[in-house]
Amino acid sequence: MLTRELTINNKSGLHARPATLWVQTASRFRSKIKIKRGGSVVEGKSILGILSLGLSAGSVFELLVEGEDETEAVATLEQLMIDLENQDR
Known part of the structure; x- marks a missing residue:
């Protein structure tokens, strides 16, 4: 299993x-x-789960990925967070 701490940097x-x-x-x-934030863990492929976390600008969360393509999944989702941040500029 791979874990990453990510921060929401888009406005x-x-x-x-x-x-x-x-x-x-x-x-x-x-x-x-x-996706884990505080004591809550939600399915990272569920829109309702993600929205329920209320991840606003500056929020920090932990990404937990386990499986055969976990390395690629983590890298791709990290890049998505960077791309979303860059869209705000």
Whole structure:
């Protein structure tokens, strides 16, 4: 299992549009993908789960990925967070 601590650096946080992009990206992988914030852990391929975390600008969360393509999944989702940040500029 791979874990990464990520920070939401775009102005609007992980609201509906970026959360949808996250889910679409995460769904391409066979690995199990979870997002942990505080005491809550949600399915990383679930729009409702992600939105329930209320990830606003500056929020820190842990990405948990386990499976055959976990390395690629983590790298791709990290890059998505960078791309979302760059869209705000």
